[in-house]
Amino acid sequence: MYTLGEFIIKNRDNFLYSIESLLRLFSSIKLASKAIHKEVNKVGLTEELIGSSGITNIQGENQQKLDNFAHKAFIESFKSRNVVCGIASEESEDFIVIKEKKENFYQNQYIVLIDPLDGSSNIDVNVSIGTIFSVYLRKSSVKMDLTISDFLQKGKKQILAGYIIYGSSTILVFTIGKGVHGFTLDPSVGTFYLSHPNLHFPKVGSIYSINHGNYANFSSEIKKFIRYCQEKKENRPYTARYIGSLVGDFHRNMIKGGIYIYPKTDSSPNGKLRLLYECNPIAFLTEQAGGKASDGENRILDIKPIKLHQRTPFVCGSVEMVSKFEEFIANYK
Numbered sequence: 001m002y003t004l005g006e007f008i009i010k011n012r013d014n015f016l017y018s019i020e021s022l023l024r025l026f027s028s029i030k031l032a033s034k035a036i037h038k039e040v041n042k043v044g045l046t047e048e049l050i051g052s053s054g055i056t057n058i059q060g061e062n063q064q065k066l067d068n069f070a071h072k073a074f075i076e077s078f079k080s081r082n083v084v085c086g087i088a089s090e091e092s093e094d095f096i097v098i099k100e101k102k103e104n105f106y107q108n109q110y111i112v113l114i115d116p117l118d119g120s121s122n123i124d125v126n127v128s129i130g131t132i133f134s135v136y137l138r139k140s141s142v143k144m145d146l147t148i149s150d151f152l153q154k155g156k157k158q159i160l161a162g163y164i165i166y167g168s169s170t171i172l173v174f175t176i177g178k179g180v181h182g183f184t185l186d187p188s189v190g191t192f193y194l195s196h197p198n199l200h201f202p203k204v205g206s207i208y209s210i211n212h213g214n215y216a217n218f219s220s221e222i223k224k225f226i227r228y229c230q231e232k233k234e235n236r237p238y239t240a241r242y243i244g245s246l247v248g249d250f251h252r253n254m255i256k257g258g259i260y261i262y263p264k265t266d267s268s269p270n271g272k273l274r275l276l277y278e279c280n281p282i283a284f285l286t287e288q289a290g291g292k293a294s295d296g297e298n299r300i301l302d303i304k305p306i307k308l309h310q311r312t313p314f315v316c317g318s319v320e321m322v323s324k325f326e327e328f329i330a331n332y333k
């Protein structure tokens with residue numbers, strides 16, 4: 001069984017940039033995710049990481065203590081591995097600049113965008129939560145200061161993306177543009193081992209995942225698609241599965257075959273999910289796993305971001321299911 005490190009070295013030719021930097025990126029991700037894994041597995045034993053931190057984040061959402069812990073764990077871990085020059089986090093209003101420690105210049109060229117703790121509402125109730133990350137090369141010269149445009153790149157420019165799911169076990173899933181692979185943490189040794197090579201969406205699935213509580217706020221085409229999913233015809237009705245942690249809902253649908261939808265609603269006309277921290281990395285993984293991801297009309301990876309915390313309607317999953325969803329949007333427009 002390969003460890004994550006062994007797998008990367010074996011597949012080094014699939015990464016177009018320096019293997020040393022890839023190993024450092026993963027070293028940062030592994031370190032922070034193990035720290036979060038440890039805390040997640042203690043939730044309930046102490047009050048330290050349960051509940052709200054008392055802070056409202058840039059999204060206007062109540063930040064949980066574990067959101068804050070995860071944000072700090074990833075920032076510190078990337079800083080200490082000296083591999084990235086800038087990080088933008090869902091939990092921080094502005095991007096964070098990291099200059100090389102001793103000299104006042106940028107030695108590194110990687111940009112990280114991260115949702116440190118996704119599915120915050122599930123922290124206190126022992127339901128799967130996750131971390132979502134994506135990595136780009138900076139656009140500006142390494143001699144210059146970073147600018148916002150280094151962060152506002154189209155999703156198709158990602159060179160690495162993935163997530164960690166803290167569930168019944170802790171699994172790290174990633175792509176460097178050559179398929180999707182999953183590694184499970186063996187907590188007794190503290191090592192991630194290859195457990196899910198070549199993850200692939202079944203072409204057609206039988207699961208649909210959407211928050212039905214928002215039904216009254218959905219537009220008519222979304223309501224019609226839901227009724228289509230529930231219709232008794234061909235391989236339908238589909239079964240409904242929604243836990244409210246994107247990583248968990250996505251991971252299940254990728255393995256079993258399904259569609260995840262977070263559409264616009266009357267109260268959130270741009271949807272809820274964040275393009276840069278959630279949708280782009282999940283869309284990159286989706287396509288690499290043979291699936292499809294869009295905002296209902298446009299490919300997610302082609303959207304030009306205009307701001308860091310931009311939201312977008314999001315649908316991803318098995319190709320035929322997502323294409324059918326897009327047909328509904330187009331027909332009822």
Ligand code: AHM
Nearest residue numbers: 117118119120121211244245246247
């Ligand atoms: P978060 O990053 O604040 O946790 O929010 C994102 C989460 C997703 O993981 C999940 O799919 C969605 O929000 C659930 O939202 P809702 O509770 O509105 O269904």
Ligand code: MG
Nearest residue numbers: 115118119278
């Ligand atoms: Mg999130």
